[in-house]
Amino acid sequence: MTAANVIAFQTATQGRLASVASPSLSDLTPMLAAIAAAAPLHDREASFPFDSIARLREAGILALTVPTALGGGGAGLALAAEAVARVGAACPATALVLAMQLTRQAAIARSAAWPFELRQRIGRDAVTEGALINALRVEPELGSPTRGGLPATVAKLRAGHWSISGHKRYATGAPGLAWMEVLARTDEPQPRIGTFLVPADASGIEVIETWNHLGLRGSGSHDVVLTNVTVPLDHGIGLVPAAEWGKPDPAQSAWTALLVSAVYTGVARAARDWILRFLHARVPSGLGTPLAELPRVAEAVGEIERALAVNARLTEAIALAVDAGYPPLPSESGLAKVTLTENAVQAVERAVSLAGNHAHDRAHALERHWRDVQCARVHVPTADAALSAAGRAALNTARPQEIRH
Template identity: 35%
Template structure:
């Protein structure tokens, strides 16, 4: 199915490069999930391939890939291992957004580009237990105080995906003296910065999204890289498409497993495999229809974002595509499990892992209720002429 969406040699070459790692990545997925351990080997392979530099612009020595390119590659990767794809997707998206929007000054962009080219990995650390999802506009409980020309940062962040291997954390903190939220680029080796292993969930276990603990972490002014006076969730950002790309990739893996099972499983009550049964064919047809609908939506939105002439007309498409694909992925995996039957619940069966992992998408921003409300308000305001 994905071949239809490959548009150039760069995309095709990178899809082929990733497929070289398919067997290796798939072979370790169950172990990482069972042990709730981060797939460090997979991430190291991606660094060695140069994958983690792809969303860095060519002017800075990177691959210069677009959001469409990233989405295509992230979907491919997710079909091998969801935890690996979701984890590295945050790095890919953060780098892509920073450099596309020039969120930092030139000196900081030059510095961090060199770090990325040397293998640095970054993720934003914004979620907190007290404030919930940062996209809902809550003020961070993490705070930064200016003292003797330095910033002292104290707080705790949860859902810090890829925490075992991140070299840099882009931490949000409330700055009272500026009455704004600042983002500080913190290296993991800073005194007072630590990771508390709190990740104990049933979905995306391998991401090790532990708590980041900050106790009077002291940095100079150069580490204050962004200042936001309003919620970041209101800003258009096509790089978040790595999230739906991950879940459609997992759905594709579930579909492929179910079809292989249907073609091979032949109970003695039938003269052939279960793929000949009308109810099984019906489920497979529904799965492929949902995949087609979701995938065309995803790549049309990515294509529109990359087109400067079309981007101004985007309103809520990024939230809508994430909503659509996450819920479609849940539906697709459910249908795949119906085809396979009770065997899909065995711990050794990958479908039960896919089933758990796609549900994590419901809690990645933006949440479904926010997306639906924004669609409604946009429609109502346009009707009013606002």
């Protein structure tokens, strides 16, 4: 990606990121309009948005967080979050794939566990081909590994290679992935856990089209079954004893929390824009004036603006801290994810309440925005897990003191 093609967002975000040292901005409006125009069809047909992904590739956005030394954008979290939110307003299914891509590329770039040659290859593939990568962790029996337990996916050590077998769920972007980071355990007497880099076109991989959800229907979050998939020895990355795996990484926790949440902030922005147009255009015959002129409507719209303003400032503050090398504690990132996604859900639901019956009509985009934003709550950490983790942390640091009446 040349300097002329690098994406930055200072101008398009009204200066919110003016303090961020990042590449100069090109106008994304035509591309985002094309992605938005394709979104209803992908939602209706539950089809993977290959066309929208291709537009992101042509603009260089799929390599936004690849280091500049490899030809990427070298973007930090602040810029990546705004990119995801803007795409999320156009097509959240596409934005979720983008969020996974930017998160993984940034993680690989800063990880000492990845062999140098693999880091170089993965980054350059994103730059030259727009190659997508995602981490496959969830399993039918295990659920999310964040709640503990050994993965059932097994990597067996053979002569000069690993052989991997297992079943993964919710593999976002599965139809378009070039690379899969597969969480697995070894079959050693003392199992180790780590990720195994698997080419998506490797023999023994089957994508089973199971994704048929209420929202984000185009995200291609299908099941992936691996049967004796062979990968080189150096594709086993970060292997550690089971007891040592899963220690939270503050930077990774912040990237995941903010980019996943940005998808739904984008949905809330789109819902806000839709309801504003509706309120100005809707003139009930008994009222004789647009709904936008009613004081109670202005107050309700103000609630939407509050949620979006908080999301913008909270995202910006955390992202700038991470980009400066001061990520929050993982428990704080979890709380941020819950706050950001709840604000997005509440903003869309307030728009739905203002639109009344129109919000339930599939002829209107607001109906789709409402379905899409419902997915915000199921991403890890879920509210119960995030609140419990923060509560335990607080209780563990408390000091017993005499209770005075």
